[in-house]
Amino acid sequence: MDIVLRAAEKIKSMEVRGAARIARFAAETLRDYALRIRWDNFDDCMRKAAEILLNTRPTAVSLYNAINYVMSYSGESVEEKRENLIKRAEEFINWVENAQKRIGEIGEKRIKDGYTVMTHCNSSAALSVIKKAHKNGKEIEVIATESRPRWQGHLTARQLRESGIKVTLIVDSAVRYFINDVDCVIVGADTIAANGALINKIGTSQIALAAKEARVPFMVAAETYKFSPKTLFGELVVIEERDASEVAPKELLDLGVTVRNPAFDVTPREYIDVIITEIGAIPPEMAYIIITERLGYTGIGEDEITVDSRHFD
Numbered sequence: 093m094d095i096v097l098r099a100a101e102k103i104k105s106m107e108v109r110g111a112a113r114i115a116r117f118a119a120e121t122l123r124d125y126a127l128r129i130r131w132d133n134f135d136d137c138m139r140k141a142a143e144i145l146l147n148t149r150p151t152a153v154s155l156y157n158a159i160n161y162v163m164s165y166s167g168e169s170v171e172e173k174r175e176n177l178i179k180r181a182e183e184f185i186n187w188v189e190n191a192q193k194r195i196g197e198i199g200e201k202r203i204k205d206g207y208t209v210m211t212h213c214n215s216s217a218a219l220s221v222i223k224k225a226h227k228n229g230k231e232i233e234v235i236a237t238e239s240r241p242r243w244q245g246h247l248t249a250r251q252l253r254e255s256g257i258k259v260t261l262i263v264d265s266a267v268r269y270f271i272n273d274v275d276c277v278i279v280g281a282d283t284i285a286a287n288g289a290l291i292n293k294i295g296t297s298q299i300a301l302a303a304k305e306a307r308v309p310f311m312v313a314a315e316t317y318k319f320s321p322k323t324l325f326g327e328l329v330v331i332e333e334r335d336a337s338e339v340a341p342k343e344l345l346d347l348g349v350t351v352r353n354p355a356f357d358v359t360p361r362e363y364i365d366v367i368i369t370e371i372g373a374i375p376p377e378m379a380y381i382i383i384t385e386r387l388g389y390t391g392i393g394e395d396e397i398t399v400d401s402r403h404f405d
């Protein structure tokens with residue numbers, strides 16, 4: 093179980109972070125753990141491991157979808173089960189890789205030569221779009237927010253520079269100041285609810301508000317495993333609140349200052365122009381269809397949401 097506990101710690105501490113990476117890492121961990129189980133109680137061991145991984149960070153539904161996908165294994169004997177679980181984990185990992193590439197290809201069409209693009213936090217899906225546009229010869233610039241308190245914007249700025257893309261780093265509160273210099277905004281997603289709302293890094297909804305006011309298109313890059321079956325029946329997405337020490341020094345905390353540190357916020361669908369998924373660019377209103385028809389969640393009216401065992405490439 094060590095391998096699972098270590099992986100869980102890496103997700104909690106954000107050594108492994110970002111919705112896509114977390115999901116992929118969970119699938120890899122379940123696969124690697126399955127290879128080590130030498131006892132008959134394969135199902136119990138796997139269930140326990142899945143539970144530990146699921147309880148690391150609450151907001152990104154990609155983690156839930158990854159675990160659910162891998163854990164829908166079947167088989168009679170332990171060997172059959174193991175084999176099927178490993179196959180499903182590999183399928184999920186391929187899904188992550190292929191989806192990101194496809195999103196880049198589909199999304200880059202929305203970015204024109206000469207565009208200045210604003211992004212927030214550090215989203216591999218959003219960066220895939222930006223990098224693909226650059227690779228296709230478009231001269232673009234990016235304005236990247238710092239994304240306090242964990243500074244994921246620094247990762248974004250570094251990754252863009254390493255790809256040869258011009259990037260300007262701004263503080264989060266300067267978004268409205270710069271929004272009129274921007275041709276479009278593109279961000280990633282931790283979760284997309286059945287009603288089309290986007291849950292992403294704290295501050296995303298403020299950017300969407302500024303973009304709407306300035307009539308700047310607001311785009312989301314999201315693989316279909318970021319859509320939340322749990323929200324089909326109105327379940328609210330849990331917003332992770334992280335430790336106060338990420339925001340304030342001890343001296344302030346010792347004075348009794350209360351700190352709130354939500355890591356994510358909710359952008360209503362009215363603020364979103366388009367969601368770029370690996371199966372096409374869709375309006376946020378199509379989220380329900382993605383969950384039921386693409387992800388195959390069919391449990392309407394049942395206590396438990398069930399997933400059929402369709403496979404993805």
Ligand code: RUB
Pocket residue numbers: 109110111112113152212213214215216217218244279280281282292293294355
């Ligand atoms: C990361 C974050 C990213 C999404 C999408 O938050 O909000 O925008 O996860 O990223 P944290 P990706 O750093 O707290 O995990 O497109 O890579 O899945």
